[in-house]
Amino acid sequence: MLSYLAGVSKPVNGLSAISTNLRHAAFRLQANSRCTTWRSFQRSAIIGVPTTSGSTVNPNSSHAAAKGPIGKVQTISPLAPIGVQAALLHAEGPSADPALSPRPKIFEEFSLNGRVGVVSGGNRGLGLEMALALCEAGCKAVYCVDLPELPSAEWEATSAFVKALGNSSRLEYVSADVTDQQNLWGKVEQMADKEGRMDVCIAAAGVLKAHQDCLNYPAEEFREVMDINTNGVLYTAQAAGRQMVKFKQPGSIILIASMSGSITNRDHAWVSYNTSKSAVLQMGRSMACELGPLGIRVNTLSPGHIYTKMTAAYLDKQPHLLEKWSNMNPMGRLGRSDELRGVIAWLASDASSFCTGSDILVSGGHHSW
Structure with a gap:
């Protein structure tokens, strides 16, 4: 995941090497998981986000503690990518996945x-x-x-x-x-x-x-x-x-x-x-x-x-x-x-x-x- 997925404003060691394709894949996994509910998705692990201390944090867990500067708790919106996250992802190039196409999401929230x-x-x-x-x-x-x-x-x-x-x-x-x-x-x-x-x-x-x-x-x-x-x-x-x-x-x-x-x-x-x-x-x-x-x-x-x-x-x-x-x-x-x-x-x-x-x-x- 990108550092801005975890809610930080600057790159974190270990994140810069993750490719655009991997980020798109992560969002596709999240989109597919909506066939159950966001809550069940929150309880499942998709990808661990490395921290500067070398440990990992599951961004999909509402209660998982992360050691290091990333912060104690990080989650992903059930509508992700959303807001500025969506804009930044879109700026990296188009995606064939309709779930990642730009569209208003404010009312879905x-x-x-x-x-x-x-x-x-x-x-x-x-x-x-x-x-x-x-x-x-x-x-x-x-x-x-x-x-x-x-x-x-x-x-x-x-x-x-x-x-x-x-x-x-x-x-x-x-x-x-x-x-x-x-x-x-x-x-x-x-x-x-x-x-x-x-x-x-x-x-x-x-x-x-x-x-x-x-x-x-x-x-x-x-x-x-x-x-x-x-x-x-x-x-x-x-x-x-x-x-x-x-x-x-x-x-x-x-x-x-x-x-x-x-x-x-x-x-x-x-x-x-x-x-x-x-x-x-x-x-x-x-x-x-x-x-x-x-x-x-x-x-x-x-x-x-x-x-x-x-x-x-x-x-x-x-x-x-x-x-x-x-x-x-x-x-x-x-x-x-x-x-x-x-x-x-x-x-x-x-x-x-x-x-x-x-x-x-x-x-x-x-x-x-």
């Missing part, structure tokens, strides 16, 4: 073709919007987990829409309580066993209670909010992560937090909600560090004020808040649920393959004041 996802809180609102985004990005199946025994009319309409997309994707509905750890683990295990994999998890189930003075906040209500918003998020992530490990399937876990986990909403007594979402932020960082060596990425997504059925019920009782919240936002408005689709597709896909332990704030700048 966001593809979720053939993958399987689970979304808690997926019966309506943000959870359902995110589940639909996964289907549109190519997931073959997305399981929406929520408390009601039967799905909502909104979910049914969305499921019919997914079928009409014509990309063989489907939405599935599963009734489960995210606060029941063992039951949730079992339900997600059944999903993964049926599909033979689990790739994406979005822990979106949550609850917001009415204003309560922090000095008089009822213990039972505080426990309820924490149980759903924090414990339920952990149990959902555990359920999916256990299946990723079981099937040796690296994946992406997205925990839905809130800008309220990073800031305090002015003039709002939401101590339980703010506390629960702040806990999710640290949960994401902690899980990311534990699961990174297994190829499982964990990130948090923190929306700002988004107009949904949940917030609408709150705002309808206090109409002045819509104008107040809008005026407090640099963009002068509340967000739409569909404005989270892009970041969800990015976090779920290989386009964010080096992003883990991060919080993505989508608040219209509200958090920046």
Whole structure:
């Protein structure tokens, strides 16, 4: 492989002698391996890259340590050659292999073709919007987990829409309580066993209670909010992560937090909600560090004020808040649920393959004041 395949900017001893033909052959091997999946390809060795110390590193292993200046971990994109790597390879001469022909690949990086996802809180609102985004990005199946025994009319309409997309994707509905750890683990295990994999998890189930003075906040209500918003998020992530490990399937876990986990909403007594979402932020960082060596990425997504059925019920009782919240936002408005689709597709896909332990704030700048 070339030194620029390993992500270094100058030649490394032992690499300069590798011919253009060998580089082309390596890429052809990689292209042929896509008949399985990139993940299985990552676990197979194609060619060792020599380091200045004389040892070798398999660039296809996500977790292989390389001794020497090349760096500790090197991987190759499932779409390689890609970006400037593709341009440099093309500059060395044309190839008869169509897999190496110049073509745009940026949208392929966001593809979720053939993958399987689970979304808690997926019966309506943000959870359902995110589940639909996964289907549109190519997931073959997305399981929406929520408390009601039967799905909502909104979910049914969305499921019919997914079928009409014509990309063989489907939405599935599963009734489960995210606060029941063992039951949730079992339900997600059944999903993964049926599909033979689990790739994406979005822990979106949550609850917001009415204003309560922090000095008089009822213990039972505080426990309820924490149980759903924090414990339920952990149990959902555990359920999916256990299946990723079981099937040796690296994946992406997205925990839905809130800008309220990073800031305090002015003039709002939401101590339980703010506390629960702040806990999710640290949960994401902690899980990311534990699961990174297994190829499982964990990130948090923190929306700002988004107009949904949940917030609408709150705002309808206090109409002045819509104008107040809008005026407090640099963009002068509340967000739409569909404005989270892009970041969800990015976090779920290989386009964010080096992003883990991060919080993505989508608040219209509200958090920046």
